[in-house]
Amino acid sequence: MQDPLPPAAAAMSPDDLLLAVGRARDRAAFAALFGHFAPRLKAYLRRLGADAQGAEELVQEVMLLVWRRAETFDPAQASAATWVFTIARNRRIDALRREQRPEIDPDDPALVPDPVEPADRTLETAQDSGRLRAAIRALPPEQAELLRMAYFEDKPHSAIAVERGLPLGTVKSRLRLALDRLRKALRDPS
Template sequence: MQDSSSPAAEAASSLDDLLLAVGRRRDRAAFAALFERVAPRLKAFLRRQGCDAGQAEELVQEVMLVVWRRAELFDPARATATTWIFTVARNRRLDALRRESRPEIDPGDPMLVPDPVEWADHRLETAQSAGRLRAALDDLPPEQADLVRLAYFEDKPHTTIAAERGLPLGTVKSRVRLALERLRKVLREPS
């Protein structure tokens, strides 16, 4: 059993006194002394709980802010100042872990933004245009249609197409150009 005049009892008592002074009188000097004595111990505690140095420092600041704001709730009959402050630290650490495991949703995230609503008349017009394009491609000479499909639907460079088809590069380019001119002419005509 500890004597009330022992160094440990005096240290606990003085922390209690400092916290009471903060709670009752908003004593800034008492808060500064409390911060100086408790903050290093809080940081060490949080580091043992798995926080990195930066996170531990941030949590110490949050804890001491809570201590400043809620010091009037401290009751020395229920717990020591150290127990009360370290309970606040433990709770803040748990809150931080919860935030890490369930990150906040960013409403501006492009993955969460719905696709714009496409009007029915626009969908119909797009479908009709696609149908006209397919029909125009089917009307091209087979070799030109093949080169257009390779260049624009399979996104192959003209040099690759020339190598695959065994044609000179200039021939591939001129046939693709001819095919595109035919497609433009057919697609410009009113349906």
């Protein structure tokens, strides 16, 4: 069971209790302050949208800040209640910001850079790309254009047929011929 508060602390106003904590680190005054504000803060934080556990944790944080910063309280500027509830509101805002901006996980695959490709592989890729471009240039212009539309512009065969005014079967057969020629050209590096 909790020790009862000294009668002097129980009779003091919240402003006087906060001043006693700030000036003399009076534990009995802080206990009375805690007993007065903790349930009110929890209800206030719940109205601001905090869940029960979150509100409880925020009350603990707020009251710890009250203990640490009590010497900065100035009754000429605000009442103890205004001062304490302002701290609570600010801590709630901080908590919401933390929830909306989660910490970055350095091991997140999206943040890990792609591995550097070995120089020989880079050279090989460049050579393959050059051979492919040369093979496409060697195609008849109409087949090269159909390839460009189908594979580089990602157009469906039916859209190409409409755009070119060709039957769908003709578009497909010309693309098949173009791909066969490319395969042969890339297989035979003459």
